[in-house]
Amino acid sequence: MKQAVNKIIFVLFGLLLFGCATQQQIVQQQIPEIDNKYDSEFPVKSIAKQLDFVSGTIKKLDCLAFYMSYVFPPDNTIDANNITKETLLRQSIANTVTNESVTGTATVIYYDGKKVGLLTCAHVVDFPDTIITRYDHGNGAIEVLSVKVKQQNYVKDLPEGEAVEIIATNPKDDIAFLIKNLDEHIQFPEVLDYPIGNTKDLEWGSVVYVMGFPLGNKMVTRAIVSNPGRSNKNRFLTDALYNRGISGAPVLAIRDGVPNIEWVGIASSASAQNVHYVKPGKEEPEFINPDEVYNGDLYVDHKKMINYGVTFNVTIEAVMDFLNENKEMLEENGIDPKQLFK
Numbered sequence: 001m002k003q004a005v006n007k008i009i010f011v012l013f014g015l016l017l018f019g020c021a022t023q024q025q026i027v028q029q030q031i032p033e034i035d036n037k038y039d040s041e042f043p044v045k046s047i048a049k050q051l052d053f054v055s056g057t058i059k060k061l062d063c064l065a066f067y068m069s070y071v072f073p074p075d076n077t078i079d080a081n082n083i084t085k086e087t088l089l090r091q092s093i094a095n096t097v098t099n100e101s102v103t104g105t106a107t108v109i110y111y112d113g114k115k116v117g118l119l120t121c122a123h124v125v126d127f128p129d130t131i132i133t134r135y136d137h138g139n140g141a142i143e144v145l146s147v148k149v150k151q152q153n154y155v156k157d158l159p160e161g162e163a164v165e166i167i168a169t170n171p172k173d174d175i176a177f178l179i180k181n182l183d184e185h186i187q188f189p190e191v192l193d194y195p196i197g198n199t200k201d202l203e204w205g206s207v208v209y210v211m212g213f214p215l216g217n218k219m220v221t222r223a224i225v226s227n228p229g230r231s232n233k234n235r236f237l238t239d240a241l242y243n244r245g246i247s248g249a250p251v252l253a254i255r256d257g258v259p260n261i262e263w264v265g266i267a268s269s270a271s272a273q274n275v276h277y278v279k280p281g282k283e284e285p286e287f288i289n290p291d292e293v294y295n296g297d298l299y300v301d302h303k304k305m306i307n308y309g310v311t312f313n314v315t316i317e318a319v320m321d322f323l324n325e326n327k328e329m330l331e332e333n334g335i336d337p338k339q340l341f342k
Helices: 002-030 048-055 085-091 316-325 327-332
Strands: 058-071 094-111 115-120 130-134 142-155 165-170 175-181 207-212 219-226 235-238 250-254 261-280 298-315
Touching: 048 207, 048 219, 058 115, 094 142, 142 175, 165 316, 165 327, 175 316, 207 261, 235 261, 261 316, 298 316, 316 327
Parallel strands: none
Antiparallel strands: 058 094, 058 142, 094 115, 115 175, 130 142, 165 175, 207 219, 207 250, 219 235, 235 298, 250 261, 261 298
């Protein structure tokens, strides 16, 4: 009986040692390897505190452009390269005011107590001065000519002050810099001051975080980098599920575990395609019975459909080049370039 008890104790002791060894092995496996590379595994430590800080530095950016649109008869002979104000007023048969709106994400990268500097994508704030549509499927005379008369840029959750001003843009690389002069205030905007990263160190499978305002909602998403060595040095590809409104959001990577977070780029665009479809007229009832034959007017329309999971990001190197190229412009508007990404 005593031998049986000893055997049981020995077995339990062995299991205890095995459990401790296994637990120790798991703990060792969880410790990230210190290799000075961006992590491709999900972080062991919580990143919630860091993301909460980032959430205070990003702002919803709403841009609204107003156009005066002039409508011309089908038989007009107006030359698009030689249009005057008198031509618009005399030859147009109707005119109306229309507007275009875009929502994006702006990140606070500068604050000196009176002025805020924000980084976003150029396509969010860059509206064309003139829009022309033509008869005969775009090959005929001018049908409608729209001229931009006003643009409003509004950044939510900033102290009151002057209007948001566009200081510099680079449509090719899709980067823009905005400023806003603030009134006297007690609310101090937070600045995203994480270190500048190096996109050359991104590898297949590197994990990045993106925080912005898809569809107007403040959200964070996690993505994996693909094809980091692609030919376009100012772009890199991820599988992030972008949606409208996230353009301009900061893209962050972790180097050797939390809290070593670096800024590697900004979200730019998702792959999309134009889809044409047939729809009823605007005056038709909201509900149409699909089991009945429809005899009303039909119209062709189109919209962009996002190919989710194929997304493009502007590299942080392209952002730094943009800021250096516009150094004089920034200084003329009261921005100290030395304080950017300090």
